[in-house]
Amino acid sequence: MAAGPDIVALGEPLYEFSEIRGQPRQYLQGFGGDTMNAAIAAARQGAAVAYVTRLGDDEFGRQFLDLWRDEGMDVSGVGIDREAPTAVYFIHYGAQGHVFSYLRGGSAASRMRADQLPFEMISSARFFHTSAISQAISASACDTVFAAIETARAAGVAVAYDSNLRLRLWPLPRAKAVITATAALADYFLPSLDDVKILCGLERPDAIVDWCHRLGARHVALKLGPDGVLASDGHSRRRIPGHAVNCVDATGAGDCFAGSFLACLASGADFWDAARYGNAAAALATTGFGAVAPLPRPAAVQALLALESGHSTR
Numbered sequence: 167m168a169a170g171p172d173i174v175a176l177g178e179p180l181y182e183f184s185e186i187r188g189q190p191r192q193y194l195q196g197f198g199g200d201t202m203n204a205a206i207a208a209a210r211q212g213a214a215v216a217y218v219t220r221l222g223d224d225e226f227g228r229q230f231l232d233l234w235r236d237e238g239m240d241v242s243g244v245g246i247d248r249e250a251p252t253a254v255y256f257i258h259y260g261a262q263g264h265v266f267s268y269l270r271g272g273s274a275a276s277r278m279r280a281d282q283l284p285f286e287m288i289s290s291a292r293f294f295h296t297s298a299i300s301q302a303i304s305a306s307a308c309d310t311v312f313a314a315i316e317t318a319r320a321a322g323v324a325v326a327y328d329s330n331l332r333l334r335l336w337p338l339p340r341a342k343a344v345i346t347a348t349a350a351l352a353d354y355f356l357p358s359l360d361d362v363k364i365l366c367g368l369e370r371p372d373a374i375v376d377w378c379h380r381l382g383a384r385h386v387a388l389k390l391g392p393d394g395v396l397a398s399d400g401h402s403r404r405r406i407p408g409h410a411v412n413c414v415d416a417t418g419a420g421d422c423f424a425g426s427f428l429a430c431l432a433s434g435a436d437f438w439d440a441a442r443y444g445n446a447a448a449a450l451a452t453t454g455f456g457a458v459a460p461l462p463r464p465a466a467v468q469a470l471l472a473l474e475s476g477h478s479t480r
Contacts, residue, residue, distance in 0.1 A: 170290025171240055172432035173208050173425075174323075176218040176314055177201030177300040178275035178307070180268070181226040184257040184456060197233055198255060198457045200297050200330050203418040207425030207447065207461045209237045213432045216240035216287055218314070220274040222252040227274070233458075243284040247274035264417075268334075276304040280313035288314055289321035293428050297328040298345050302335035308344060315351050324431075327352040328424055331361035338364070350382030354431075356424050358389040371396045375403060387427065387441050389420050389448075397441040406442055409449035409470060418457030423448035426467065446470045 182196035202217060209215040217239055221227030223246050230252065234241050253273035258265040270276065288294055294314060301308040318325050329345050336344075342365050349355045355378050363369060366377045371388055375398045378386040388396040394408035427444030435443065447467045454460025 171216040172213040173293045173428050174216045174288050174291040175201045175205040175295040178303055179230050180253040180255045185259055187259055196456045200299050200421045203421035203457045204425035206237050207422045208429040209239050210461055210463055211426050211429035213429035216243055218243035220245040220247050220278050222250055222274045223248045224252055226252040243287050245282055250274040250277050276307055278307045278310040280310045283314055285317050288317045291323050292432055293324050293326055294318035295326040297330045299330045299332055301344050324353040326354040326428055329357040329361050346381050352383045354385045355383035356387050358420050385437055395441055395445045399437055406445045411449045411453050413452040415455045416452045419448045419451045422451035422461055
């Protein structure tokens with residue numbers, strides 16, 4: 167039997183319309199969606215990646231398929247829903263920064279069902295990645311995520327989970343119940359500091375990592391934004407500092423961390439080196455606009471890591 171993909175990611179893609187600054191009501195078209203961003207980030211690092219979702223039978227859906235094929239991703243796990251559209255969102259730049267507006271209710275991705283999963287693909291992967299957004303978009307999507315995780319765990323596939331908390335999608339009590347239950351199943355839990363503060367009510371990063379491990383997460387990479395990452399394997403932990411880069415747009419940086427981290431693990435790196443690699447890739451992802459366009463290639467990540475290493479020896 168042929169080897170499966172390094173990484174299977176599951177989630178919701180959204181077609182993006184981003185307002186051009188200084189040109190109101192004029193928009194650039196693009197692509198978004200947290201696990202999709204992570205999947206592309208991983209593919210750009212050289213991992214064999216498959217994406218699992220549903221798209222509408224529309225122009226936006228066809229553009230996503232073209233994008234993923236251009237990135238070298240396996241799209242055999244993508245279903246086409248002829249009765250529902252591909253989700254869309256708009257980015258407007260207001261006085262308080264980004265303002266997001268979503269048209270995702272009843273989208274094709276929100277109609278995912280567990281019986282539609284590509285079970286053999288998931289079972290043959292090395293890593294399975296998903297997020298809380300994938301669970302929040304509908305009850306059936308949430309059931310689908312849990313079924314995919316159960317399939318992965320039964321086959322010995324490592325599970326990576328991002329807590330991306332979007333309270334516009336579901337109330338905090340349900341979000342907390344689902345996220346904590348899913349984190350308990352994760353080999354790699356990848357929360358961001360702002361999200362997990364809301365979930366656990368704690369402030370100190372070390373206390374938050376302890377809380378994550380108490381849930382049952384085996385490895386934790388707590389994303390600290392410009393301050394880097396606090397990584398823990400349950401026995402020891404290391405603070406990986408952020409990188410000084412020209413940050414212009416942090417959209418998708420956490421997703422870039424997830425995908426680049428998993429790609430590095432898939433290449434044979436250990437947890438600590440993968441966390442460093444993902445941290446550097448995420449920093450580079452903030453140096454351009456949009457979620458997908460600035461996702462870096464390996465040469466750029468390695469150059470930033472080499473620069474860090476050079477500074478650390480002085």
